[in-house]
Amino acid sequence: MGGMRYRQMAVDFGTSNTIVAFWDEEKKDVVLHEVEDVTRPFHFEQDGLTHRIPCIPSLIYYENRHTTFVGEQVIAKMLENQQGAFRWMKAYIRSGRKINFSLPDGSAVDFFIAARDFLEKVLLFAAESGRADVQNAEVAFTVPVESFEDYTDWLSETCRELGIKRYRFIDESTACIFGYDTHLQPGDVFSVFDFGGGTLDVSIVRIEEKVDRGRGCRVLGKAGCRIGGRTIDGWLYADLLSRAKVQVVDARPASALFMQQVEQIKEYLSDHTSREYDVEHENSGLRLKGVYHRGELEDLLEKKGFYHDVHETLERAESRSRERGVDRSHIKELLLVGGTSQIPSVRRLVSSFHRNVRFYRPFDAVARGACRYLTSEIEDLYDHIQHDYAIKSYDRRARTYRFLTLVPRGTRYPTEPEFKKLSLAAVRDQQRFFGIDIFEISEKGATAAGGSGEIMFDLNGQIVFDNGGNGGFAGNEFWMNEANPMFIEAEPLAEGGAKRFSVSFRVCAQKNLRVTVRDLLTHKRLYDDYAVVKLK
Ligand SMILES: Nc1ncnc2c1ncn2[C@@H]1O[C@H](COP(=O)(O)OP(=O)(O)OP(=O)(O)O)[C@@H](O)[C@H]1O
Numbered sequence: 001m002g003g004m005r006y007r008q009m010a011v012d013f014g015t016s017n018t019i020v021a022f023w024d025e026e027k028k029d030v031v032l033h034e035v036e037d038v039t040r041p042f043h044f045e046q047d048g049l050t051h052r053i054p055c056i057p058s059l060i061y062y063e064n065r066h067t068t069f070v071g072e073q074v075i076a077k078m079l080e081n082q083q084g085a086f087r088w089m090k091a092y093i094r095s096g097r098k099i100n101f102s103l104p105d106g107s108a109v110d111f112f113i114a115a116r117d118f119l120e121k122v123l124l125f126a127a128e129s130g131r132a133d134v135q136n137a138e139v140a141f142t143v144p145v146e147s148f149e150d151y152t153d154w155l156s157e158t159c160r161e162l163g164i165k166r167y168r169f170i171d172e173s174t175a176c177i178f179g180y181d182t183h184l185q186p187g188d189v190f191s192v193f194d195f196g197g198g199t200l201d202v203s204i205v206r207i208e209e210k211v212d213r214g215r216g217c218r219v220l221g222k223a224g225c226r227i228g229g230r231t232i233d234g235w236l237y238a239d240l241l242s243r244a245k246v247q248v249v250d251a252r253p254a255s256a257l258f259m260q261q262v263e264q265i266k267e268y269l270s271d272h273t274s275r276e277y278d279v280e281h282e283n284s285g286l287r288l289k290g291v292y293h294r295g296e297l298e299d300l301l302e303k304k305g306f307y308h309d310v311h312e313t314l315e316r317a318e319s320r321s322r323e324r325g326v327d328r329s330h331i332k333e334l335l336l337v338g339g340t341s342q343i344p345s346v347r348r349l350v351s352s353f354h355r356n357v358r359f360y361r362p363f364d365a366v367a368r369g370a371c372r373y374l375t376s377e378i379e380d381l382y383d384h385i386q387h388d389y390a391i392k393s394y395d396r397r398a399r400t401y402r403f404l405t406l407v408p409r410g411t412r413y414p415t416e417p418e419f420k421k422l423s424l425a426a427v428r429d430q431q432r433f434f435g436i437d438i439f440e441i442s443e444k445g446a447t448a449a450g451g452s453g454e455i456m457f458d459l460n461g462q463i464v465f466d467n468g469g470n471g472g473f474a475g476n477e478f479w480m481n482e483a484n485p486m487f488i489e490a491e492p493l494a495e496g497g498a499k500r501f502s503v504s505f506r507v508c509a510q511k512n513l514r515v516t517v518r519d520l521l522t523h524k525r526l527y528d529d530y531a532v533v534k535l536k
């Protein structure tokens with residue numbers, strides 16, 4: 001298996017489970033990442049086949065500030081409910097609350113730090129297995145439609161801290177659509193019903209040819225509800241305790257064990273009509289024993305207003321999209337995803353609501369779609385450049401590097417022939433080489449310099465941008481043509497200070513950044529529409 005190195009990967013960081021996927025360029029397919037002791041497989045059957053999906057439970061446990069366990073390790077060691085364990089991190093980040101928790105060693109950690117450390121480990125496993133060079137790979141992260149901005153702010157900061165240079169964000173509902181084997185046509189409308197561990201999110205999404213901010217899908221209506229698999233577990237747990245005539249407070253020491261069992265009972269009841277259970281907590285002697293029927297679970301859910309809430313959430317999403325002129329009859333398919341959408345009564349409810357319901361890969365559709373999003377097949381959905389591309393320049397006054405945008409995201413291509421024009425001047429006498437280094441800037445935009453800038457090269461052949469004030473620190477940057485650098489050679493050698501070359505850039509129909517270089521002294525064309533790098 002080893003040896004394969006993937007250049008594109010996706011991380012679907014979920015409230016309950018995190019899935020890591022790689023894009024296999026040869027097979028043109030997604031490969032899920034399995035890590036011994038860390039991932040735990042979920043199984044689901046479809047068309048007579050059993051799929052094994054390696055999920056990392058979104059859990060981290062701190063033995064101390066620097067020693068952590070994640071995922072299945074935490075469950076296997078029964079550390080889930082111990083001091084120093086964090087779960088549901090994503091839900092806390094979405095709510096924006098910073099609460100400090102002290103670790104056994106006395107240091108303090110909040111959910112933001114815990115999630116960062118969790119993701120760091122997850123990425124480390126990918127790096128350690130040799131599957132990906134995380135620092136240089138393209139990494140797509142899924143982001144809930146709701147709280148998109150705040151959440152991506154946190155994520156881009158995190159990516160920077162973790163040294164990921166080429167990160168992309170994709171909203172979870174769009175990713176789900178890409179993850180289904182759906183043939184996508186502009187104008188198609190889908191409803192995505194994502195029922196996970198923490199929340200139910202319903203989004204109505206239209207595939208569009210022209211969308212800002214680099215998304216091929218437009219979310220027309222969305223609605224969320226803070227019920228998820230864990231909410232059901234809580235209800236079921238309380239019900240099992242009351243059947244055993246045990247008070248919730250008294251059961252506290254056994255709650256981690258019981259909750260695990262409860263989740264299993266619930267999941268089992270999705271495929272079977274009843275489940276016998278017998279679980280004993282040795283230290284306390286507490287015991288839960290009996291039979292639970294699927295019908296009883298359904299009654300419980302009914303009593304808790306669960307179906308009502310699900311129905312209301314569907315309605316709410318649709319009424320929002322109706323305000324934008326899209327009603328139910330426009331929806332081509334309703335796509336079900338998320339572990340909780342496996343509950344038969346949930347599927348029945350959704351099917352009574354909508355005639356074209358599709359159910360496919362509840363755990364990995366989102367991660368798969370996020371991974372596919374990085375590939376050329378999806379890229380063709382976009383008619384514009386999705387990232388900022390810049391040239392690196394040195395600000396002599398501020399003595400820092402800055403990035404001068406050549407092609408901002410959202411640019412339609414092909415562009416006009418001289419989309420961006422610059423003139424180059426040498427900074428010293430007898431300068432021979434001038435390098436043209438193109439960088440891709442993730443998320444936080446580079447500074448757009450208005451009009452044609454003046455650039456000069458410093459002693460190392462680095463570009464010096466000398467246009468006064470505008471500029472600033474950009475986001476994370478990735479050197480696109482590092483393996484294949486481009487130079488302009490001055491012949492005769494350049495004289496310091498004098499404008500020597502005129503350089504113009506355009507983006508062609510194949511998304512290549514093309515450069516034309518004229519020598520102002522000799523009037524020679526040194527490069528004629530030369531392709532430097534392919535943009536995305
Ligand atoms: N067969 C099943 N029947 C019912 N529930 C299930 C089944 N399998 C898994 N679940 C539940 O699905 C939930 C996890 O779903 P999923 O992995 O989609 O959530 P997530 O992506 O981590 O969360 P979110 O998208 O809300 O951030 C858990 O509560 C789990 O108990």
Ligand SMILES: [Mg+2]
Binds near residue numbers: 014015194196338366
């Ligand atoms: Mg999810």
